[in-house]
Amino acid sequence: MTTLNKRDTIVSSALELFAERGFDATTVPMIATSANVGAGTIYRYFENKEVLVNTLFQEYVGTFMKTIEEGFPYHESIRDQFHHLFKNMILFTNQHEHALYFIRKHSAGHFLDEQSREDFTQLLELFSTFFDEGKEKNEIRNLPSKALIAILYGAFLELQNLIRAGELEPSPELSSGVEESLWDSVRRHT
Amino acid sequence: MTTLNKRDTIVSSALELFAERGFDATTVPMIATSANVGAGTIYRYFENKEVLVNTLFQEYVGTFMKTIEEGFPYHESIRDQFHHLFKNMILFTNQHEHALYFIRKHSAGHFLDEQSREDFTQLLELFSTFFDEGKEKNEIRNLPSKALIAILYGAFLELQNLIRAGELEPSPELSSGVEESLWDSVRRHT
DNA sequence: AAGATAGGAATGAATGTTCATTCCGCATGA
DNA sequence: TCATGCGGAATGAACATTCATTCCTATCTT
Numbered sequence: 001m002t003t004l005n006k007r008d009t010i011v012s013s014a015l016e017l018f019a020e021r022g023f024d025a026t027t028v029p030m031i032a033t034s035a036n037v038g039a040g041t042i043y044r045y046f047e048n049k050e051v052l053v054n055t056l057f058q059e060y061v062g063t064f065m066k067t068i069e070e071g072f073p074y075h076e077s078i079r080d081q082f083h084h085l086f087k088n089m090i091l092f093t094n095q096h097e098h099a100l101y102f103i104r105k106h107s108a109g110h111f112l113d114e115q116s117r118e119d120f121t122q123l124l125e126l127f128s129t130f131f132d133e134g135k136e137k138n139e140i141r142n143l144p145s146k147a148l149i150a151i152l153y154g155a156f157l158e159l160q161n162l163i164r165a166g167e168l169e170p171s172p173e174l175s176s177g178v179e180e181s182l183w184d185s186v187r188r189h190t
Numbered sequence: 191m192t193t194l195n196k197r198d199t200i201v202s203s204a205l206e207l208f209a210e211r212g213f214d215a216t217t218v219p220m221i222a223t224s225a226n227v228g229a230g231t232i233y234r235y236f237e238n239k240e241v242l243v244n245t246l247f248q249e250y251v252g253t254f255m256k257t258i259e260e261g262f263p264y265h266e267s268i269r270d271q272f273h274h275l276f277k278n279m280i281l282f283t284n285q286h287e288h289a290l291y292f293i294r295k296h297s298a299g300h301f302l303d304e305q306s307r308e309d310f311t312q313l314l315e316l317f318s319t320f321f322d323e324g325k326e327k328n329e330i331r332n333l334p335s336k337a338l339i340a341i342l343y344g345a346f347l348e349l350q351n352l353i354r355a356g357e358l359e360p361s362p363e364l365s366s367g368v369e370e371s372l373w374d375s376v377r378r379h380t
Numbered sequence: 381a382a383g384a385t386a387g388g389a390a391t392g393a394a395t396g397t398t399c400a401t402t403c404c405g406c407a408t409g410a
Numbered sequence: 411t412c413a414t415g416c417g418g419a420a421t422g423a424a425c426a427t428t429c430a431t432t433c434c435t436a437t438c439t440t
Contacts, residue, residue, distance in 0.1 A: 006416090021300060024214030028400055029418095038417030040402075049400065108355075110211060143367045146358055150348035151371060158344025159337060165298075168336055177333045181341060185375035196390085218426060228391035230428075239426065 007045045009035045015056055019098035019164075022105055023053050054116050057106060060099040061119045065126060067092045078139040079183070081130060086179045093160055101164060104157045124149060131186070141188050148186050155182060197235045199225045205246055209288035213243050213299055244306045247296060250289040251309045255316060257282040268329040269373070271320060276369045283350055291354060294347045314339060321376070331378050338376050345372060 013035035017026040028049055032039040046052040068088050073080050093100050106112065107120050124146075131148045134140030141148065159178060162168040203225035207216045218239055222229040236242040258278050263270050283290050296302065297310050317339045324330030331338065349368060352358040 022212060022214060024212060025300060027398085032418090039400085040418065041416055043401070044415075110215060141367070141371055143364070143371065144358060146352055147349060147364065147368065150352050150358075151345040151368070151375075154344040154346070154348025155341040155375070156344070157348075158340035162336055162340050168334060168340075174333070174337065177331070178337065178341070181331060181333065181338075181375045184379060185341075185345070185371045189374060217424085222392095229426085230392065231390055233427070234389070 006035075006037055006041060010037065010042055010045060010052075011056060011059075014052055015060070015096075015102055016098050018053065018056065019102040019105065023049075023109055023111060050111050050113075053106065053109070053111055054113050057103065057112065057116045058119050060096060060103055061116075061123055063096070064092050064100070064103070065123055067095075068126060078130075078134040078137055079187075081134075082183055082186075083179070085127075085130065086182065089156060090175060097164065100157060101161055104153075127152070134186075139188055141186055151185055152182055155185070196225075196227060196231060200227065200232055200235060200242075201246060201249075204242055205250070205286075205292055206288050208243065208246065209292040209295065212295055213239075213301060240301045240303075243296065243299070243301055244303050247293065247302065247306045248309050250286065250293055251306075251313055253286070254282050254289070254293070255313055257285075258316060268320075268324040268327060269377075271324075272373055272376075273369070275317075275320065276372065279346060280365060287354070290347060291351055294343075317342070324376075329378055331376055341375055342372055345375070 010031065014026070014031045017031055017034060028042060029039050032042055035042075042052070046055065068085060070088070071084070073084050076084075089100075103120075112120075127149045128145045131140055131145040135142060135145075156178075159168070163170050168174070200221065204216070204221045207221055207224060218232060219229050222232055225232075232242070236245060258275060260278070261274070263274055266274075279290075293310075302310075314336075318335045321330055321335040321338045325332060325335075346368075349358070353360050358364070
């Protein structure tokens with residue numbers, strides 16, 4: 001591990017614990033131990049546990065959105081856009097092993113503040129826009145975009161979870177197989 | 191509500207609260223209030239909070255399995271078997287609004303006992319068997335069964351969640367559209 | 381039939397535990 | 411020596427669980 005400063009150590013430990021056990025089952029002393037800092041130190045960087053989880057949430061939702069928007073092929077075919085989406089979802093999970101799972105597990109949390117909820121909505125809208133355009137072009141199945149997002153997002157994250165748990169080995173074949181499967185689930189069949 | 195006995199009132203209140211907020215964020219007094227009983231009464235029926243959640247978990251996983259196995263068309267086509275699966279997943283969620291979501295949210299919980307984990311594994315095996323047979327017959331996509339389950343289960347539950355949250359109106363068209371989408375995600379395309 | 385009594389069921393205030401948060405003394409470096 | 415960053419014991423609040431007490435209902439007794 002390239003020596004991180006304390007804040008980043010805390011963030012990274014908290015992310016993993018929150019992803020694994022959830023916000024409510026993760027205690028501040030637990031985070032402190034895992035990050036090799038005193039419990040009090042966490043409060044030098046974050047006002048309280050809720051601020052910590054909201055900061056994490058916003059940071060990672062933001063990074064995820066950037067990862068997806070980066071180089072998005074707006075003018076290519078819907079299929080190519082889908083490929084970009086899928087590829088970058090995988091890229092993001094490779095760079096931040098626990099982040100997507102953390103986001104899903106907490107995206108309806110009772111502790112999320114206004115900003116976090118707004119950020120999450122924006123993320124969903126990004127996908128919505130893609131599906132709406134695809135439906136207009138008759139390349140995407142005629143289902144509510146919310147439903148299409150749920151299918152894509154739900155399936156992808158459940159898979160991610162399996163991989164995180166070590167129950168499924170990641171491989172290029174698996175990736176492309178899953179991409180095909182998910183594309184078939186959202187595309188319009190002729 | 192056909193007057194329930196106290197145990198059932200407690201079970202039903204706990205189910206809803208656990209599904210909504212999760213085990214760790216749900217307090218026993220909360221359950222008591224929602225069930226209109228004294229906090230102590232809960233302990234007349236369940237040894238403690240963990241026993242309560244494990245009882246719930248096993249009860250609903252068992253009912254879910256029965257719902258799926260009931261009248262399963264072992265000798266019909268894979269497509270018909272899939273239809274049965276899907277139809278009964280919907281049936282189950284209609285009969286037990288919060289149950290599937292509760293199961294998903296808690297299926298990796300740190301408080302689950304051996305029995306609960308075993309029951310859940312059995313449930314997954316039921317789906318596994320179906321997919322394995324379908325692959326043998328070349329009707330199901332060549333992906334690990336675990337992955338196919340994740341896709342089906344993840345997508346279905348994310349949708350269910352949307353409906354529970356009132357963000358999507360259930361309707362026969364939606365159901366059949368989703369069934370088609372999910373079938374396309376797991377079937378082998380020629 | 382009315383009153384008395386027993387015993388199981390239910391209650392919620394009291395208890396001990398666990399947690400988030402604070403606070404004060406220590407260490408490091410300028 | 412002073413200032414800054416840290417640690418972890420101390421604190422108070424919230425929680426799960428217990429238990430002394432009350433309530434209810436069914437069965438007796440007269």
